[in-house]
Amino acid sequence: MSEQHDVVDVIRAKRDRAGLSDEQIDWVVDAYTRGVVADEQMSALAMAILLNGMDRREISRWTAAMIASGERMDFASLARPTADKHSTGGVGDKxxxxxxxxxxxFGVAVPQLSGRGLGHTGGTLDKLEAIPGWRADLTGEAMMRQLDEVGAVICAAGAGLAPADKKLYALRDVTGTVEAIPLIASSIMSKKIAEGTGALVLDVKVGSGAFMKTEQQARELAETMVSLGTDAGVSTVALLTDMSTPLGRTAGNALEVRESLEVLAGGGPTDVVDLTVALAVEMLAGAGRPQDEGEVRAALSDGRAMDVWRRMIAAQGGDPDAELPIARERETVTVEADGVLTSLDALAVGVAAWRLGAGRARKEDPVQAGAGVEIHAKPGDPVRAGQPLLTLHTDEPGRFERARAALEGAWTVGPEQSGRPAGSVVLDRVDADAAASGEGSRA
Structure with a gap:
């Protein structure tokens, strides 16, 4: 049977809601990576998967086939256990x-392979590149050395990890199949499992500024990814976290680095500190070095975490004492009425930051280090007419008009009595047992 005939059989099987066999999955992922299966054929299969889904065995095998398309990293030689975190992306997510x-x-190595921003979600590497001299690209040897000596590295993933994913991701982007949960889950997890980390904590965002707009969608994605990690022998848990309003008080590259430094100095916005601590507690437990929340918070306030930050930035060529870039132009957006800020839409703020120059529409576009949005009040805060709500930062004043347009209707001010204090940023927790039963545990 010719390879061309095989692929049509695979497409038909999924079109007709049949399960794909392990052999079919292994073959089609490998053949697509090699160029034997054409883009239009994989597009048809991706659409069939979007419409008809995959069961746990299929998704697990699909993920394994994507991992097998490239190399795997191995941290076994490190003296410390490893833990990693992946966020599904949001606004102000520093x-x-x-x-x-x-x-x-706390003695756990953190190999954080990160990406760049696209659209309204910021990229970790873009934020760190606002620090003068800092480099995202490291060799495997340099990464291992830094993990050994410093304990943490944030860098770009090498091209050798899950090359099938890189090809399929670009295809999904232009064929309306980005939303397929089996494909989202296998895309994220193939890279994370290939990274070779011992423990993985997933931060699955929910709300207007997130990829998953509803808690039901986010939970399905979280359960699928936790199952994939568990099946691959990686200790995996997920937190569902609120992305209806931006995280912290900044969205933009250098602005978010400044806010991160406040957190590392024992201050910073409550929501950013709470989420950082919650994820750290999960990572440490997964790596076999459990700490209580109080001890984790103490490492922020007593300078231990800041010491590691300074060594981590310096190891990648950055100057931890350098002045961060500041945008040349700024404009203030003010509140129109007295009352309580009852909502501030994350997506609108993310789009405004993007239009100001903090993000990119295409992978090759440059970003402005100083551009973004500073947030002066969060939902639940009392506000007065005329007070600053947002400060817009950009190097190009021509960008203000479109940023303001993105912010039209982005917040609401209500009477005093309707203002509820913002709840916990962590909405729910999904571990292996919860994923298997299909029930998260309420946080």
Whole structure:
């Protein structure tokens, strides 16, 4: 049977809601990576998967086939256990910056392979590149040395990890199949499992600024990814976290680095600190070095995490004492009425930051280090007419108009009595047992 005929059989099987065999999955992923299966054929299969789904065995095998398309990293030679975190992306999500050094301060190595921003979600590497001299690209040897000596590294993933995913991700982007949960889960987890970390904590965002808009969608994705990690022998848990409003008080590259430094100095916004600590507690437990929440918070306030941060930045060529870039132009957006800020939409703030120059529309676009949005009040805060709500930062004043347009209707101010204090940023927790039963445990 010719390879071309095989692929049509695979597409038909999934079109007709049949389960794909292990052999079919192994073959189609490998053949697509080699270029034997054409883009239009894989597009048809991706759409069939979006419409008809995959069961746990299929998704697990699909993920394993994507991992097998490339190399795997191995941290067995390190003296410390490893733990990693993956966020599904949001607005103002600078958590990786304080989290990696915080976890490393307790003797756990954190190999954080991160990406760049696209659209309204910021990229960790873009944020760190606002620090003068800092480099995202490291060799495997340099990464291992830094993990050994410093305990934390945040860098770009090498091209050798799950090359099938890189090809399929680009295809999904242009064929309306990005939303397929089996494909999202296998995309994220193939890279994370290939990274070779011993423990993985997933931060699955829920709300307007997140990829998953509803808690039901986010829980399905979290359960699928936790199952994939568990099946691959990686200790995996997920937290569902709120992304209806931006995290912290900044969205933008250098702005978010400044806020991360406040957290590492024992201050910073409550929501950012709480989420950083919650994820750190999970990572440390997964790596077999459990700490209580109080001890983790102490490592932020007593400077232990900041010490690791400074060594981590310096090891990658950055100057931890350098002045961070500041945008040349700024404009203030003010509140129109007295009352309580009852909502501030994360997506609108993310789009505004993107339009100001903090993000990119295509992978090759440059970003402005100083651009973004500073947030002066969060939902639950009392506000007065005329007070600053947001400060917009950019190097190009021509960008203000489109950023303001993105913010139209982005917040609501209600009467005093309707203002509820913002709840916990952590909505739920999904571990292996919860994923197997399909029930998260309420946080």
């Amino acid at each position: 958590i990786t910056l304080p989290l990696a050094p915080l976890v490393a301060a």
